Amino acid sequence: MGSGPLGPAPRVMTRTLGGRWAAAPAAAGPAVAPARRRARRRSAWRRRLTVLSMLAPWLIGLAVFFGYPLVSTAYLSFTHYDLLSSARWVGLGNYRYMGHDPYFWPAVRNSLWMICIATPLTVAFAFCAAQVLTKIRRGAGVFRTVFYLPTLVPPVAATLGFLVLLRPSGAVDRLLGLLHLPQPLWFDDPRYSKPALTLLGMWGIGSIMIIFLASLLDVPEDLYEAAEIDGANAWHKMRYVTLPTISPVILFAAVTGMIDALQYFTQGYVAAVVAGGQESGAGAGSSLGYPLTSTLFFPTWLYQQGFQYFNMGYAAAMSVVLFGAALVVVLILLATSKRWVHTAGGFR
Amino acid sequence: MATVAEQTPTAVAAAARPRSPRRRSARGGGLLAVMVEHSVAVVLAIAFLAPFVIVVLTAMMTDRQALSGNVWPHPFRWANFGDVLARNNIPRYAANTFLYAGLSTVGVLLSSIPVAYALSRIRWRGRGVAFVAVLATMMLPVQVTVVPIYVMFAKLHWVGTLAPLIIPNFFGDAFSIFLLRQFFLTIPEEYADAARVDGAGEWRILLSIVVPLAKPAIAAVGLFSFLYAWNDFFGPLLYLGERQENWTLSVALSQFRGLYHVQWNLTMAATVLFMLPAVLIFFAAQRSFVEGVTLTGVKG
16 A cells, blocks of 8 residues: 555666666767667666566466457357367357256346345355354364354365255254254255355355454454544444445455356255256256256356256357356456545555 | 645555554443443354354264253363364365465466566556456356367366366456455555666566465465365365266265264264364464455555
8 A cells, every 4th residue: 555656666777777788888978878778778678578477377378368368259059069070150140049948037036135135145255254253262273263164164074064054954953843843954945055055155154254353353443543533433433434444355255256256166066966966977966956947056056057968059149148147247346436435555 | 725735645554554443432432321331242243153062062962962052062072173183084184175276376476477467567458357357256256167168178078076176266266356456555655666777578477476475365365276276166066076086075074964863972073173274274374364454455
């Protein structure tokens, strides 16, 4: 932050002093100017070559794994392609088929559910957990570790763990029974499979929680003191001090959370395949979406179309839709953020 | 105006100070509030730990108990862990996973550190655009580009091998570049300037000054890359699904219950073995972790 205005000054000096050539002819009278200019130009070239040498692998990767695939996806989305025969142009056929595809809209709805319900719940829970951690006086490190630990569990392992935890007559089921609460079938009930996945997501909030915690601890103490002098209660302090100060972090959490929700795949896939009792090698996914289509997310359907049915043109069209959705989500968040994100820190 | 100018350096200094839990005693909060806050924390801690406990307990049950609703194993069947290892080619899958995670980490570090340096410590035209490209690749859902990339690897006859998972990591990883750049920006410029006056090139400065100073961030990025590959499911499923001997642990585990019907005890034993390395690494390098995670949220 502070280096912004101070940064350029030393750099200007290094540009003249830095090259080996610049210093030598400094005392040679009228010949100085062109020699120094040439030297400067040569050092600028060296600099560009150095930068290029540092970027080279990444630039190649950017072209091969990002630039080319984006163009190619757009092209393939207008074709019928199955990897074996060459791509056949079908115009808007793939996009038109989306309207008739019986699994397309359930997949869209399920992904929207993750974006609009699961993600906000998860981010809010992460914020609350971080808030709780700021209040702990004894053993703060232990609590922080315990809250963070689930994040380390591989998603496949975590999903299997929750399948056991939430199974009929499992631990949670019996606890709910003891408390005379409803005992849903969770991963076997289309109404409860996404809530079960949401619980799984809330269990693994560690990373966002740590980021919230760091920013909460960074809120200047004098802001709270000033608010207290003005007679603010706890809610006022939260609403007018804490939330505005950490709003950039909330924006960060919202953007990354939504992007994660758009590509949500692993947990839904594993829950469906395992709970659905699929008995065959990896990749056979007739139980995808189990129960019914309740865990069939957009990426799940894309995967099945592209890499199990090898309808790669149609999968590419779904990729284009996903790309559009990601773009819309990010642009909406950035556009509205001007209204609620305060970037000036403590000073306005 | 003058007061703002005077305040700024102190504010910067305050932000740079190492974070310590805020002292609460100064402002309010009676005994009751403290007790409520701590009991909420304890309840949450129990909720976070409960799944671990259930998983570990189930892993030690006999087949019969695992089918019943009992929570406590009686007797404890430690042999489950041995059975899982012996019966399932798990050492092979573990070796595949280590190969994937280890080589990916090497690739990410080798290719991302220089990019992060060029994006943070050298001025050049187009740097802003390049940084936006890093952010864009970081935010793009993997499924957007997966079809052409798969086609590419299929034409190279790499599908079924670990190559499609490992090779791309040698061409820079957006998240690692971003994280390293954030850290490099915090290293004072003076060290590098002194070296520049002495005639050191940028590569020299990177290797002999910045890399040693950035060891904690590099450790964090290495850990994250390793764990990302260790946990990855979509990539291995896509490229290795049909080739069982090259499966990683995540793919193997997802098929486990299919292979063993309802033997939850063995599935959970395998789950415990699968999550153990990540948890152990965390306890060995907790500080790097927390610093690394915090760094992702700091604004550049």
